[in-house]
Structure formats: C-alpha cells, structure tokens
Amino acid sequence: MHDTAPPPSIDVDDVTVAYNNGHIALRDVSFKLDAGTICALVGINGSGKSTLFKSIMGFLRPAKGGVRIAGLTVEAARRRQLVAYVPQSEEVDWTFPVSVWDVAMMGRYGHMNFMRIPRAEDKRVAQECLERVGMSGFKERQIGELSGGQKKRVFLARALAQRGRIMLLDEPFTGVDVQTESAIIDLLRDLRDAGHIILVSTHNLGSVPEFCDQVVLVNRTVLAFGPTEQVFTEDNLASAFGGVLRQFQFEQSTIQDHDGRTVKLLTDDERPLVFGKDGHLEYTDRQGREQLVKKREKEARA
Amino acid sequence: MNLLTPFQYSFMNEALFVGAVVGAVCAVLSCYLVLKGWSLMGDAVSHAVLPGVVGAYLLGWPITVGAFASGLLCAVATGWIKSNTRIKEDTVMGIVFTGLFAFGLVLFTKVETEAHLNHILFGNILGIERGDMIETLVAAFVTLTLILFMRKDLLLFCFDSAHASAIGLNTNLLYYMLLALLAGTIVASLQAVGIILVVAMLVTPGCTARLLTDRFDRMLMVSVGSSVLASCLGVYVSFFINGSTGACIVLAQALLFALAFVFGPKHGLLAARKRLA
Numbered sequence: 001m002h003d004t005a006p007p008p009s010i011d012v013d014d015v016t017v018a019y020n021n022g023h024i025a026l027r028d029v030s031f032k033l034d035a036g037t038i039c040a041l042v043g044i045n046g047s048g049k050s051t052l053f054k055s056i057m058g059f060l061r062p063a064k065g066g067v068r069i070a071g072l073t074v075e076a077a078r079r080r081q082l083v084a085y086v087p088q089s090e091e092v093d094w095t096f097p098v099s100v101w102d103v104a105m106m107g108r109y110g111h112m113n114f115m116r117i118p119r120a121e122d123k124r125v126a127q128e129c130l131e132r133v134g135m136s137g138f139k140e141r142q143i144g145e146l147s148g149g150q151k152k153r154v155f156l157a158r159a160l161a162q163r164g165r166i167m168l169l170d171e172p173f174t175g176v177d178v179q180t181e182s183a184i185i186d187l188l189r190d191l192r193d194a195g196h197i198i199l200v201s202t203h204n205l206g207s208v209p210e211f212c213d214q215v216v217l218v219n220r221t222v223l224a225f226g227p228t229e230q231v232f233t234e235d236n237l238a239s240a241f242g243g244v245l246r247q248f249q250f251e252q253s254t255i256q257d258h259d260g261r262t263v264k265l266l267t268d269d270e271r272p273l274v275f276g277k278d279g280h281l282e283y284t285d286r287q288g289r290e291q292l293v294k295k296r297e298k299e300a301r302a
Numbered sequence: 303m304n305l306l307t308p309f310q311y312s313f314m315n316e317a318l319f320v321g322a323v324v325g326a327v328c329a330v331l332s333c334y335l336v337l338k339g340w341s342l343m344g345d346a347v348s349h350a351v352l353p354g355v356v357g358a359y360l361l362g363w364p365i366t367v368g369a370f371a372s373g374l375l376c377a378v379a380t381g382w383i384k385s386n387t388r389i390k391e392d393t394v395m396g397i398v399f400t401g402l403f404a405f406g407l408v409l410f411t412k413v414e415t416e417a418h419l420n421h422i423l424f425g426n427i428l429g430i431e432r433g434d435m436i437e438t439l440v441a442a443f444v445t446l447t448l449i450l451f452m453r454k455d456l457l458l459f460c461f462d463s464a465h466a467s468a469i470g471l472n473t474n475l476l477y478y479m480l481l482a483l484l485a486g487t488i489v490a491s492l493q494a495v496g497i498i499l500v501v502a503m504l505v506t507p508g509c510t511a512r513l514l515t516d517r518f519d520r521m522l523m524v525s526v527g528s529s530v531l532a533s534c535l536g537v538y539v540s541f542f543i544n545g546s547t548g549a550c551i552v553l554a555q556a557l558l559f560a561l562a563f564v565f566g567p568k569h570g571l572l573a574a575r576k577r578l579a
Contacts, residue, residue, distance in 0.1 A: 020385055020386060021388060057464065057467065057468060058467070059464070059467060078467065078468060078469075078470050079470045080470070081468070081469050081470055083468055084468060085464055085465055085468045087462065087464060087465070091462075091464075092462065093337075093461070096337060096460075096461050097337075097512070097515065097516050097517050097518045097520075097521050098457075098461060098517075098518060099516075099517065102518075106458055106461075106462070106465060107469075109454065109455070109458060109466075109469055109471070110469035110470050110471070114451075115451065115454075116454035116455065142516040142517075144516075158465070162468075162469060164468075
C-alpha cells in the first residue's frame with residue numbers, strides 16, 4: 001500500500017509563525033529533510049521547538065511561508081496520516097481510563113471505518129507494534145500503572161501502528177531509563193534504515209551525536225542546519241543556548257599529561273555532551289567509529 | 303401511605319421514567335466532560351441557556367431550539383474572546399455565562415410568560431406536560447445516538463487531540479460536536495432538574511464512575527447506573543418528604559459520589575489508607 005506513496009520528505013520553506021497577540025514565535029525558518037534520516041531539533045525552552053512541531057503537524061498556520069510533507073500540503077498529509085506524533089509525557093493525562101491496548105489501537109483509528117470498529121488487520125498491526133516495543137505483556141494495564149520508559153514505549157507503539165513514514169517525537173528521553181533509551185534509539189535507527197524520517201525535539205544534548213544524522217538548531221529561527229558533525233560545534237551550541245548550559249572544563253586530564261588543552265563538558269540537565277581537546281565530539285559508544293578514532297589519533301600525532 | 307404509594311400516581315411514574323432517561327444521557331456525557339476537564343463549561347452553558355429559553359418563548363419557537371442556540375452562543379463567544387485577548391479561558395467563560403444568565407433574568411421579568419421562573423431554574427419533573435416530555439425525550443434520544451456513533455472519536459479527542467488531528471480527524475468539528483452534545487443534554491435536562499442544578503447531573507456521575515474503574519467502557523456503565531439510580535431515588539424520596547425533586551436527585555448523586563469516594567475498592571479513601579498501613 002505504501003509502495004505507491006511518494007518517498008517521505010519534510011520541506012519547511014521560509015516559515016514565520018505569529019500568535020494572535022502579535023508575538024512572533026518563529027521567523028524565516030527553512031530546512032529540508034529527505035527519506036532515511038534522524039534529525040534532532042535542539043534549542044532552549046521557548047526557542048520555538050514546539051511551535052515548529054505544530055506547524056509541521058498543521059496545527060498552526062504560518063503567517064508567511066509554508067510546510068510541505070512528501071510534496072503535499074500539511075492538510076493532505078494529515079488525511080493520509082503520513083505524520084505520526086509521540087507527545088511529551090507531561091502532555092498526557094496518565095490517569096485517563098485507557099489501557100495499553102486501547103492506546104496502541106488509537107494508532108489504527110484512521111484506518112478503520114467511522115464507527116472505529118477494529119478489523120482483524122488492525123488488531124494484528126497493534127499487536128505487532130506492541131511486540132516491537134516489548135510491551136505486548138502489558139496490554140491490559142491502565143497507562144498510569146507503567147514506568148516512565150514503558151509509558152514512552154506505548155506511545156511509540158501507537159505511532160508505529162499508524163504506519164506513517166514520518167515520526168515526530170517530543171522529548172522522547174525525559175523520564176526514561178537508560179535501557180529504554182537505547183531500545184528507543186535502536187528502533188529509530190531501524191526506522192531510518194527503512195526510509196522513515198524521524199524528527200526528535202530534545203534538550204538532551206548528550207544523546208544527539210549518538211544517534212542523530214542531522215541537527216536543526218533553533219532559537220526563534222534556524223541558527224544552523226546540517227549533518228551533526230558540522231552543526232554540533234561549541235560555537236553553534238553557545239549561540240543557541242547562551243549562558244543556559246552548565247559548563248565544566250577539565251584542565252587536569254586524568255589520562256594523558258596535561259598539554260594546555262582542555263576537555264569540555266556541556267550539559268543542561270541530563271546526559272552530558274563532551275567535547276574533546278580538539279573541540280571534536282566525544283562518543284560513549286565508539287563501535288563503528290573506529291575510523292574516526294584512528295583519524296583523530298593521526299591528527300594528534302601530526 | 304406505604305412505600306408503594308408513589309407508583310399509584312401516573313405523574314410519579316412519568317417522573318421516574320423521565321428522570322431515568324435524563325439521568326442516563328447526562329451520565330454518558332458526563333464521562334467525556336470529566337475526562338476533558340470541561341465541568342465549568344457545563345456550568346457555563348447551562349446558565350447561558352436562559353436568554354434562549356425566554357427568547358424562544360417570545361418568538362413562539364420550541365424552547366429546545368432557543369436554549370440550544372444560546373448555550374452554543376456562550377461557548378463560541380468564549381472561544382472567540384479568548385483567542386483575541388490575553389485573558390484565560392475560564393475567566394472569559396465566567397464573564398460570558400453570568401452576563402448571559404443576567405440578561406436572561408432581566409428579559410424574563412420584562413416579558414409576560416406562562417413559564418414559571420422557578421420551573422426553569424429548578425426543574426418541574428413532577429408537573430411535566432406531555433409536550434415538554436416529548437421534547438425532552440427527543441433531545442435525549444438524538445444526543446445519545448450521536449454520542450454512541452462518535453464515542454471513540456470523542457474519547458480520542460479528549461485524550462489526545464494532537465494525535466486525533468494527526469490521523470486526519472477533524473478536531474474542530476469534534477470540539478463543536480462535543481459542545482453541541484453538551485447543549486443538547488442540558489436542554490434535555492431542563493425540565494427535570496433545571497438550569498441551576500443540571501451541572502451536578504453533568505459532573506457527578508462521571509466523577510463517581512472515575513473513582514470506581516480504570517476502563518472507559520466500564521466507566522460509562524457505572525456512570526449511567528449510578529445516575530439512573532440517583533434519579534429514581536431522588537424522585538421517589540421527594541414524594542415522601544415533599545421536597546424539590548431536582549434537589550433530591552442531585553443530593554442522591556452526591557451521596558453516591560461520597561460512597562464511592564470513601565468505599566471505592568481501588569481509589570477510595572479507605573483503600574488508600576489500607577495500602578499505606
């Protein structure tokens with residue numbers, strides 16, 4: 001069914017969003033994402049991350065410019081359910097009387113008839129998606145009776161069940177245990193490899209270089225957009241966050257002799273972001289990046 | 303006079319019947335209102351109905367139509383003013399509905415009507431006339447049928463309107479739909495409990511059910527059950543104590559809520575104490 005659909009893309013073209021009270025939340029925002037990418041949307045609170053999300057979802061009409069999803073208007077994209085949304089945990093009423101199964105089924109509503117009576121296919125997909133996030137053993141649980149990580153995985157299952165090829169995630173790692181975080185990252189990588197577009201809004205700087213291919217840095221406008229290695233630099237982050245970040249400088253290195261350069265650690269609250277002595281990004285997981293490590297060693301020797 | 307005496311009067315049997323129907327409709331809607339956090343909206347729309355009732359009388363329209371229109375006007379005006387000022391929605395609502403209610407009162411005292419102000423404010427279920435009863439039943443039937451067809455979409459709208467929108471549902475339509483259903487329910491309840499107390503019918507059964515269950519389908523059933531029981535109990539008791547029937551119904555609902563609050567098996571006060579001990 002999706003084979004005939006055009007490949008997913010998000011094209012944000014010169015978007016300016018103003019609220020009724022005249023406050024301009026975003027100005028002249030442009031970037032374009034093509035199929036098969038994980039992109040982080042990074043900025044301080046109030047920088048317009050959620051406004052940008054809402055514009056892509058079509059909840060806000062830009063005063064200028066426009067958003068096109070897979071070449072379609074956002075309204076048309078919504079009718080085709082191209083964009084799935086995983087909300088922030090704070091936005092969900094966890095006492096709501098629905099079960100894990102009910103939530104996964106909500107992802108299928110758009111595929112059902114107007115009475116929303118599930119067919120065998122809908123049940124199969126919901127079951128499969130719950131299995132994929134490891135939550136099929138909790139189907140009858142009321143959603144408030146889950147841990148932070150389980151809650152997040154249920155909503156991921158709902159987004160998967162929708163079968164959209166673009167997924168927007170709002171702060172997916174807040175209140176989530178480390179195991180779930182890596183499970184979610186693995187899942188997102190699989191989706192990326194299957195050609196999906198994943199846009200993740202986060203202030204968890206440390207995890208961004210671990211799994212994001214591209215980064216959009218925002219503060220009322222796009223400060224920088226491009227591959228993570230190029231965008232995630234000290235200068236760019238300093239201009240995006242100003243003085244908001246905690247900064248630690250390790251002037252005494254415990255591993256090598258002190259050579260006058262420093263390792264810097266930037267964090268706003270969660271996983272720290274580490275810059276090596278040359279200002280390069282430090283990864284906790286060096287597997288698959290051996291080339292990079294070797295290259296740096298060579299640079300260091302030179 | 304024994305315990306079966308009330309059932310010998312046809313007005314009592316009719317009152318029990320109408321009370322049960324109205325109780326059921328209010329109970330179903332109340333689940334959505336409680337989950338959406340729209341209790342104040344129920345209060346507002348019910349008060350705002352008054353100028354519509356008087357206006358419809360003046361124009362010779364069915365009271366239902368006028369009440370429905372002015373109830374919706376309140377909600378729409380609230381939304382419009384909110385999006386054009388910096389004032390928060392609940393505050394705007396407080397201004398709009400009290401304004402409309404006061405306007406209705408002034409209009410009422412200036413116009414010679416057959417309707418009794420007390421009956422509109424506090425209901426007159428024991429003296430309900432055939433025509434009013436049919437209007438009530440039609441409003442109740444239409445509202446219930448619509449909710450039944452839309453129940454899953456409405457639930458999703460209450461739970462997560464962003465997701466509802468993302469999968470192509472028209473959330474604006476659902477918003478106005480829920481408002482219209484609210485207005486319709488209020489219209490159906492006017493005769494039974496009146497403008498002032500209808501908010502209790504719209505809030506209490508849902509709250510009672512919320513304390514007793516964690517599943518929406520069960521919540522609907524518990525809500526309807528407790529509301530119908532309260533309506534019948536209220537009508538029945540009011541016969542003996544010769545009290546205001548609407549008030550007796552609301553008291554019965556408050557009693558059921560108190561029971562659920564204290565003795566609820568999972569979320570009740572005693573159960574919580576036991577868990578702590």
